[in-house]
Amino acid sequence: MQKDHLLTRRRALLAGAVSLGAAGVAAAFVPGAGNSAAPAPPPAAGARAARRPLRPSEYRLRPLTGYGPPHTPRGRTPVRREPLLRVPGHGRTMVLSFDDGPDPRYTPHILDTLARYEVRAMFFVCGEMAAYNRDLLARMADEGHVVGNHTWSHPLLTRLRRARIRSEMERTSDIVEQAYGERPEWFRAPYGAWNRAAFQLGAELGMEPLAWTVDTLDWTEPGTRTIVERVEDGAAPGVVVLSHDAGGDRSQSVRALRAYLPELLDSGYHITVPRRQYV
Numbered sequence: 001m002q003k004d005h006l007l008t009r010r011r012a013l014l015a016g017a018v019s020l021g022a023a024g025v026a027a028a029f030v031p032g033a034g035n036s037a038a039p040a041p042p043p044a045a046g047a048r049a050a051r052r053p054l055r056p057s058e059y060r061l062r063p064l065t066g067y068g069p070p071h072t073p074r075g076r077t078p079v080r081r082e083p084l085l086r087v088p089g090h091g092r093t094m095v096l097s098f099d100d101g102p103d104p105r106y107t108p109h110i111l112d113t114l115a116r117y118e119v120r121a122m123f124f125v126c127g128e129m130a131a132y133n134r135d136l137l138a139r140m141a142d143e144g145h146v147v148g149n150h151t152w153s154h155p156l157l158t159r160l161r162r163a164r165i166r167s168e169m170e171r172t173s174d175i176v177e178q179a180y181g182e183r184p185e186w187f188r189a190p191y192g193a194w195n196r197a198a199f200q201l202g203a204e205l206g207m208e209p210l211a212w213t214v215d216t217l218d219w220t221e222p223g224t225r226t227i228v229e230r231v232e233d234g235a236a237p238g239v240v241v242l243s244h245d246a247g248g249d250r251s252q253s254v255r256a257l258r259a260y261l262p263e264l265l266d267s268g269y270h271i272t273v274p275r276r277q278y279v
Helices: 001-010 011-024 106-115 125-132 135-143 164-182 197-205 223-236 252-265
Strands: 064-067 092-097 122-125 148-151 240-244 274-276
Touching: 092 252, 106 135, 106 252, 122 125, 125 135, 125 164, 135 148, 135 164, 148 164, 164 197, 197 252, 223 252, 240 252
Parallel strands: 064 274, 092 122, 092 240, 122 148
Antiparallel strands: none
16 A cells, blocks of 8 residues: 555656756757657457567667667766667667556566566656565566666656655665666656756766656556557657556557567567667
């Protein structure tokens, strides 16, 4: 019940944060990148059955490389003015990301599906959830997933003082390092509401700001079929998909992943994770 309370109290902030989040990601890192979260038709009854798993692909398991600005000295992270909305790569490469967890009710099912198809994803975790579920972060490390920082308590950063933002980030990075084995190199602002302090403090802590290209809006529980359609309609090279593995009932998100992941792979997409590599 305590964890449910921690998660559900965030929804009160969401209505005021939507417009801020839209403004925070309006300027795309790559011109023309947008948000593919247009309303979809009502969901059909049930989810599309997943096809049989494909033979494991060595390329599919290999992280993206060459991500990050050229001529950046090793160990220094640039201070950006907008979050990155997509990732570079060769061919039909996409990134799946999951926010707000880990949650023992849903995250293990997502990890099981990713393991079945031998693909990796990004998990932007909240420190208060990670503290309760360190074993799930250890599993993410063992299975090659990337864990990012999503603050400690999922606050609206634009309403916080600089010292509080640093605390939210730093405490979460500490927990991730303890449970995952490495400090996070990626940061995502709650609600997509970025501000100058978040970019500056994230860079000081060695993290790049990553937003998303396609928002499934799965937190609204629109139906499994609708989530699947949003992912498949938004699929394109370099796309970063936003979903959630905590923060409410995420059973639709779990079922949707089981449906769209094999469809993406059958369509020739490589689902992988970025790795920063500065030169």
